[in-house]
Amino acid sequence: MTAIARPRSPAVRALTSLSALVLFALIAGLVVGGLAGGAVGEAGAGAPPDGLLFSILSVLESLGQTWLNALRITVMPLIFALLIVGVAAIADAAATGRLAARALMVFGVLIVGATVYAIVAGLGLLNLWPIDPEAGRALAGSVSGEVAAEVGQAARTDGFTAFLRSLLPSNVVKAAAEDGVLAVVVFALAFGFATTRLTAEARRPLVEVFRAVSEAMIVLVRWILMAAPFGVFALALGVGLHGGFKAAGALGHYVAIVCLSQIGLILVTLLIAVVWGRIGLGRFLSATGPALAVAVSTQSSIASLPVMIERARDNLGVPAERAGLVLPLAVAVFRMTSPVANLAVCLYVAQLHGVELGLPVLIAGGLTAIAVSIASVGLPGQVSFFASVGPICLAMGVPVGVLPLLLAVEVIPDIFRTLGNVTADMTAVRIVDVAEGDTPQRDADPGPA
Structure with a gap:
């Protein structure tokens, strides 16, 4: 009897992915750095600090920092172009009816x-x-020296009035050069909305220019991320060298905090579906379950879209024409877990470096998180992590040097990101359907789940 060949599972495919290579590089860097740090420490009593081993490690650390700078240089032009394109997409969608x-x-x-x-x-x-x-301290040790240099000007405020002044600087180019992300975001949003007042003939080529810029920047980021295994290895090497193996515990704690934040959001979203969507929890979970299974296996809202449309139509009672409009629109412009996961990362890094977060800084972070949730929709996972989290960190005055290490362990939180997005999309289509006015009558007879 001939055995039937089965497709490789997502876990097996992940072993060959860039995410798996980056995770392996993180572990290898921490191990090699920890062992090297121990060797330097044992020989340190009589050995000069500029020995061959120390020199090699210093060069590798510098190369890792260079790779990080290459990522950082893409943030401003990428987020500016993406916001203009995102605003145009929302305006076009709103005009459809x-x-x-x-x-x-x-x-x-x-x-x-x-x-x-x-x-x-x-x-x-x-x-x-x-x-x-x-x-x-072990995790932040290799980047803590750069904290002062990385504090974003948009978040360096003495009060709410100073925060308001930072929203509209006299020179947006200077603000961008000084990591004033919030000012750039505000200007990009205003520019994007201004383009919607142009005629279609004038707006279309302008938006296409910024779309081309964003796509070119994404290609550039992908090229930089091809070196992510080496860059993360070099950065992790420095962490292991200065902090030993204790940094691994902080990384595990980080994963737990981000996942718990998103699990809480999923639970809140289910409550919203029940109350605002006027549906029983059991029926909603039964209808959404297959779409959530696809979300876990693919980590992609787009891949889950066909199942979401089918389940919304057949199990939530949403008319096909509504499901066919609302759910693709949700996948295109709506990512509910984006501010939750991204702010969880930024708040974690802030506590890691001892950055005080006052109300103006939290407002700056929240506004930036909402803006980048629009801009980052549809980006590849590795690209969207830095493109989304980086601007929020800079707007809040939080150092970004540790982000590549957190990117290496993003595999697990990314599963909950997709789960949360699919749950939110199904909740949104149910709410919109209820708002249309005829859903309660259909729900009088729940029918089979």
């Missing part, structure tokens, strides 16, 4: 609510379960 406009309103309410939740949940989790000081 009442249903699309209503869906965008629901998306807006959910994303703002998710941002408020993200700040409260992130700060709450870190207060209840703070970073172990010793492990935190």
Whole structure:
């Protein structure tokens, strides 16, 4: 009997992916750095600090920092171009009719609510379960020297009035050069909305220029990320060299905090589906389950879209024409977990480096998180992590040097990102359907789940 060949599982395919290579590089860098640090320490009593081993490690650390700088240089032009294209896409969607406009309103309410939740949940989790000081020092040790240089001008405020002044600087180019991300975001949003007032003939080529810029920058980021295994290895080597193996504990704690934040959001989203979507929890979970299974296996909202449309139509009772408009629109412009996961990362890094976060800084982070949630929709996972988290960190005055190490362990949090997005998309289509006015009658007889 001939055995039937089965496709490789997602876990097996992941072993050959860049994410797996980066994770391996992180582990290898921490191990090699820890062992090298021990060797240098044992020989340190009588050995000069400029020995051959120390020199090699210093060169590798410098190369890792150079790779990080290459990533950072792409943030401003990428986020500016993506925001203009994103605003144009939302404006075009809103112009298609009442249903699309209503869906965008629901998306807006959910994303703002998710941002408020993200700040409260992130700060709450870190207060209840703070970073172990010793492990935190080990993880931050190799980048802590750059904290002062990396504080974003947009977040360096003495009060709310100074924060307001930072929103509209006299020179946006100077603000971008000084990592004033929030000012760049505000200008990009204003510019994007201004383009919507142009005629279609004038707007179309302008938007296409920025679309081309964003796509070119994404290609550039992909090229830089091809060197991610080496860059992460070099950065992790420095962490292991200065902090030993304790940094691994901080990384595990980071994964747990980000995942818990997103699990909380999923639970809140389910509550919203029940209350605002007027549906029983069991029925909603039964309808959404297959789409969530696809989300886990693919880590892609786009790949889950066909199943979401089918389940919304057949199991949530959403008419095919509504599901066929709202769900693709949600996948295109709505990513509810983006501010939650991204702010969780930024709040973690802030505590890691001891950065004080006042109300103006948290507002700056929240506004930037909402903006980049629009800009980063549809980006590849590795690209979107730095393109989304980096601007928020800079807007809050939080160092970004540790982000490549966190990128290496993003595989697990990314699963919950997709789960949360699919749950939110199904919730949104249900809410929009209820808002259209005829869903309660269909729900009188729940029918088979």
